[in-house]
Amino acid sequence: MELLRFATAGSVDDGKSTLIGRLLYDTKSLFDDVIDAVAITTARRGGEGLDLALVTDGLRAEREQGITIDVAYRYFSTPKRSFVIADTPGHVQYTRNMVTGASTADVAVILVDARHGLREQSRRHACLSALLGIRHLVLAVNKMDLVDWSRTRFDEIHHDFQALAAERGVPAMAAIPLCALDGGNVVDPSPHTPWYHGPTLLDHLETLPIPQRMSGPLRLPIQMVIKPRPGGSDNAMHERRWYAGSVAGGVPAVGDRVVILPSGVITQIVAVEGNLPAVRVQFADEIDASRGDVIASADDPPNTVPSLVATVVWMHDKPLLPGAHVLVKHATRTLKAVATVLHDKLDVTTLASDSQVAGLGLNEIGTVSFITSLPLPVDPYVQNRTMGSFIVIDPVTNATVGAGMINQ
Amino acid sequence: MTDSIIDRNAAPHPVLDWRLAELEAHAIFVIREVAAECERPVLLFSGGKDSVVMLYLARKAFEPGVIPFPVMHIDTGHNFPEVIEFRDRLVAEFGVRLVVASVQEAIDRGLVSDPGPTGSRNRMQTVPLLHAIAEHRFDAAFGGARRDEDKARAKERVLSFRDSFGQWDPKNQRPELWRLYNARTLTGEHLRAFPLSDWTELDIWRYVAVNDIELPAMYYAHRREVVRRDSMLLATGRFTPAQPGEEAFEETVRYRTVGDMTCTGAVRSDATTPLEVLAEIEQSRITERGATRADDRFSEAAMEDRKREGYF
Numbered sequence: 001m002e003l004l005r006f007a008t009a010g011s012v013d014d015g016k017s018t019l020i021g022r023l024l025y026d027t028k029s030l031f032d033d034v035i036d037a038v039a040i041t042t043a044r045r046g047g048e049g050l051d052l053a054l055v056t057d058g059l060r061a062e063r064e065q066g067i068t069i070d071v072a073y074r075y076f077s078t079p080k081r082s083f084v085i086a087d088t089p090g091h092v093q094y095t096r097n098m099v100t101g102a103s104t105a106d107v108a109v110i111l112v113d114a115r116h117g118l119r120e121q122s123r124r125h126a127c128l129s130a131l132l133g134i135r136h137l138v139l140a141v142n143k144m145d146l147v148d149w150s151r152t153r154f155d156e157i158h159h160d161f162q163a164l165a166a167e168r169g170v171p172a173m174a175a176i177p178l179c180a181l182d183g184g185n186v187v188d189p190s191p192h193t194p195w196y197h198g199p200t201l202l203d204h205l206e207t208l209p210i211p212q213r214m215s216g217p218l219r220l221p222i223q224m225v226i227k228p229r230p231g232g233s234d235n236a237m238h239e240r241r242w243y244a245g246s247v248a249g250g251v252p253a254v255g256d257r258v259v260i261l262p263s264g265v266i267t268q269i270v271a272v273e274g275n276l277p278a279v280r281v282q283f284a285d286e287i288d289a290s291r292g293d294v295i296a297s298a299d300d301p302p303n304t305v306p307s308l309v310a311t312v313v314w315m316h317d318k319p320l321l322p323g324a325h326v327l328v329k330h331a332t333r334t335l336k337a338v339a340t341v342l343h344d345k346l347d348v349t350t351l352a353s354d355s356q357v358a359g360l361g362l363n364e365i366g367t368v369s370f371i372t373s374l375p376l377p378v379d380p381y382v383q384n385r386t387m388g389s390f391i392v393i394d395p396v397t398n399a400t401v402g403a404g405m406i407n408q
Numbered sequence: 409m410t411d412s413i414i415d416r417n418a419a420p421h422p423v424l425d426w427r428l429a430e431l432e433a434h435a436i437f438v439i440r441e442v443a444a445e446c447e448r449p450v451l452l453f454s455g456g457k458d459s460v461v462m463l464y465l466a467r468k469a470f471e472p473g474v475i476p477f478p479v480m481h482i483d484t485g486h487n488f489p490e491v492i493e494f495r496d497r498l499v500a501e502f503g504v505r506l507v508v509a510s511v512q513e514a515i516d517r518g519l520v521s522d523p524g525p526t527g528s529r530n531r532m533q534t535v536p537l538l539h540a541i542a543e544h545r546f547d548a549a550f551g552g553a554r555r556d557e558d559k560a561r562a563k564e565r566v567l568s569f570r571d572s573f574g575q576w577d578p579k580n581q582r583p584e585l586w587r588l589y590n591a592r593t594l595t596g597e598h599l600r601a602f603p604l605s606d607w608t609e610l611d612i613w614r615y616v617a618v619n620d621i622e623l624p625a626m627y628y629a630h631r632r633e634v635v636r637r638d639s640m641l642l643a644t645g646r647f648t649p650a651q652p653g654e655e656a657f658e659e660t661v662r663y664r665t666v667g668d669m670t671c672t673g674a675v676r677s678d679a680t681t682p683l684e685v686l687a688e689i690e691q692s693r694i695t696e697r698g699a700t701r702a703d704d705r706f707s708e709a710a711m712e713d714r715k716r717e718g719y720f
Contacts, residue, residue, distance in 0.1 A: 072559070075555070103586045246437040277433050278434075332444070391588045403583065
């Protein structure tokens with residue numbers, strides 16, 4: 001069965017928790033004890049029936065404040081697909097948690113309240129999703145019952161969103177009018193939208209194409225070198241070292257001519273074991289290769305560069321300033337780096353770019369150059385998410401303070 | 409679940425499908441990352457199905473080499489005897505070193521209060537766990553926890569940072585983007601690593617079925633003397649005698665989780681193989697923790713509170 005990962009974005013006020021609760025409830029993914037607990041809590045808080053928003057109710061602080069602080073993961077399956085939902089927060093101060101959830105998603109479902117249309121938050125989410133390389137956005141126009149299921153209102157919001165998606169270069173988008181409260185067009189079609197001929201939200205999630213994960217030329221960052229157990233085999237071949245990692249592009253095969261980067265040594269793969277993408281390989285030659293190096297197609301290698309130019313999301317109170325000494329983790333290598341130039345800062349709601357930048361503050365996004373202590377083999381983020389991304393780590397506290405997407 | 413990934417008619421053994429292959433590969437990736445970046449990792453091992461799958465994945469991650477870390481059991485002293493026997497046999501078979509941290513010892517040393525002979529020792533595992541982590545200077549502890557188990561777990565990172573008091577701060581978790589795991593800690597701090605985060609109970613059973621993984625016999629239907637308490641079936645025994653008004657009776661049951669005898673309940677079942685268990689779970693309408701774990705029933709935030717203190 002195929003696995004689709006999607007992120008939901010939007011604020012609690014837009015009905016995000018109710019929508020997720022509705023998806024789980026109408027796909028019969030909720031167990032009886034969970035439904036009972038929700039019914040009891042609904043009653044205790046003075047409500048009636050089932051408040052489906054309580055299904056995804058998380059941490060104490062979130063219940064107290066009625067907001068989502070951190071991403072929560074939910075799982076459900078239908079006969080067609082299995083799904084991982086990353087339920088992400090909407091408030092700007094939790095952007096780092098939103099990008100945590102969106103970074104592994106194939107699709108982003110952006111929720112808006114039909115009465116309010118696109119708001120700053122929706123624009124920010126669409127922009128961040130696009131930035132993170134999510135190629136498919138779904139606009140869920142919720143609370144359609146509160147605008148009398150107005151086609152005109154839906155068309156207006158749809159139109160605004162199309163313009164936004166086009167502006168951000170998002171290749172695919174869909175808009176669905178729905179009502180999480182009564183379930184209309186979530187799993188089952190709504191009787192109130194005879195004018196809408198598209199799929200329900202679930203239909204759409206069940207049928208949209210899932211991006212190919214192992215396409216492109218071979219990229220295999222080495223996680224570790226494995227020495228066979230002594231005396232495990234008489235075969236000299238089996239005494240050789242194995243290089244283990246998770247394939248980040250292509251499929252390694254016996255006979256492949258590969259280059260080890262950054263050293264540039266060329267060799268050939270003579271053995272591949274394990275279930276893709278977690279594999280281990282052996283080489284024809286005794287070469288020097290270790291954790292952090294990348295095994296790549298010799299015919300189509302990544303660029304090995306002494307410095308990085310990347311779009312950086314900053315995730316720490318202490319701003320990023322030019323000259324800052326940091327650690328960068330790219331693929332399986334962590335190394336020292338210095339931020340050299342802050343080129344510009346992007347306003348994710350207006351999309352205006354500001355080139356007068358002193359520093360990059362919490363939740364700000366900008367273009368930054370880094371010099372790294374070793375040359376790094378990289379692909380642009382748009383071509384390969386693994387080879388084109390890195391995180392920034394504070395060398396003193398070890399906190400993860402930033403995330404970067406490598407530009408062309 | 410109307411459609412199972414397993415075609416029961418096609419082959420004697422189900423195969424690793426696309427979803428399971430991805431979950432397996434991701435778990436192996438996490439295990440290797442932590443082993444490569446941390447100095448002294450340890451695998452928390454209870455003998456329960458999730459920890460057995462973890463041990464199996466660890467072997468796969470380092471084949472044809474050896475598993476480069478020990479396993480640790482937090483022993484409540486209220487174990488099912490067959491689980492301890494199974495634990496020792498498996499540890500020997502996998503050639504890993506076993507560390508046992510004991511709740512009884514923590515009680516004897518006066519580190520925690522004794523809740524009495526029949527009280528639950530589940531929550532008390534936190535103290536010996538944190539002591540053992542400090543004593544052995546472990547900087548990462550692998551656990552088999554899954555996000556589908558509980559709403560606090562649903563919020564937790566794959567690599568979950570613990571401060572020098574072993575505490576989890578759910579409001580201030582490290583961002584965790586893509587598959588770039590930050591396994592760095594300062595002395596005294598540690599990580600909990602959860603390679604099975606995205607697995608569900610069904611995935612575990614499918615994986616057990618596909619790989620013929622042996623589990624303690626109590627996971628399959630067997631006859632046992634039980635009492636009905638809080639709408640759970642609890643095995644009677646030294647730590648869980650029938651209380652006044654309760655009637656002990658024999659029933660055919662299996663366990664969905666393995667924990668402290670005083671708070672782990674059984675369910676009525678006729679399933680004697682992983683495939684039969686899968687079929688039963690697909691029909692089941694109750695979550696595994698809700699059905700059989702009294703420790704998760706205290707409050708809406710039972711797990712969150714325990715995790716904050718440093719629990720698994």
